[in-house]
Amino acid sequence: MSSTPDVSSPPSLSLWTLAWIFFKLGALAFGGMWAAMDRIEKELVIQRGWITKEQQVAMMMTAALIPAPKFLAFGGMVGYSLRGYVGSCIALTTLILPGASVVLVAVMVSSLGEPGTLLGTVQHTVSLGIVGLLIGNAVRMARQSKVKLSSRLVGCGLWATVPIAVHAFGASLLLTAVITLVLGAWLIQPLPGDGLAQGALPDE
């Protein structure tokens, strides 16, 4: 990516409108940022003209590269381009609000099922599915990173180091993650001619 979103000429719009549009996006967009790309384009590019298609793509790519949840970061970037820091905060708060409210109500009304009951059995198999999902997500991230073969080996070594250090030696996860991150930044090289980081593909 060579461009960053243009934030020089935000159109005038009220914070209420901004909040309402992002609330709507948060309530209707399923499957994460990339899955909601068409809906985002329809709402922000075609109907409102708040950003261009190119800006949308640039913001989505940038959002995937900064240390924050992608979809939220995207909302924050659009909000910032339109109304500065306040716009950023309002856009991403209203974006997460519908989903967060549903989660909150769901955890309040559901409880931990006893083993042998329908709820208990479903929760157990869902937990198994999530363990598999986490492993699958880890494998997918490592598989899809575009780095040199030697760097891939180093990367796999770092990948294995984290769980071993934490579970076998009782090391702090945070400290291990920071050390391996710095070590990896020093040792891992991109593919020749690939000027861009090609880390994880969108999986949100």
Next chain:
Amino acid sequence: MNESASVSALDVMGVIMMSTLFSLGGGNGQIALIQDYWVGPGLLEPALFAWAYAIGNFVPGPKVSFVTGIGYYMAGIPGAIAALAGIVIPTTIGASIASHWYLKFQRVINHMTLSATFVIAGMMTTAAYGLARPMEIAWGEYIIVVVAAVAFAWKGLDAMYIIGGSGLLGAVIWMI
């Protein structure tokens, strides 16, 4: 349902804020940190953690909204609000900085992302092991784990279908 009285809303916000930083490169590093801080030490039931995460995959909007459920389990309604704040504050800062100074930091971010891909993969493996360890998984049940992992890693199946399928399988097993 407040599973722990020893965690304050402020603690919740702190851990969620810190965990947000490990979303670099599109990874779900925050899951690993939550697991490490609360599930591992026994402050949060693994099944509740998984339950909140599962629900988060079925709701609209950003999937990270599951942290609201985690916040609620840890410190009630104030915990849920604190979790939301823990996501919103660093993301606002990050998104604003990215909008403003992205070009300046582009090379550094790109390079860190290469490393983060593997480190977050390690963090997710750590979380998976930490979640599975107290579950007393029967040998036959590992098939569900393997199928879910393969379906996601190689077949690209959406998490929503994997979690939904796992739940459906649980219902079928219960009926049998």
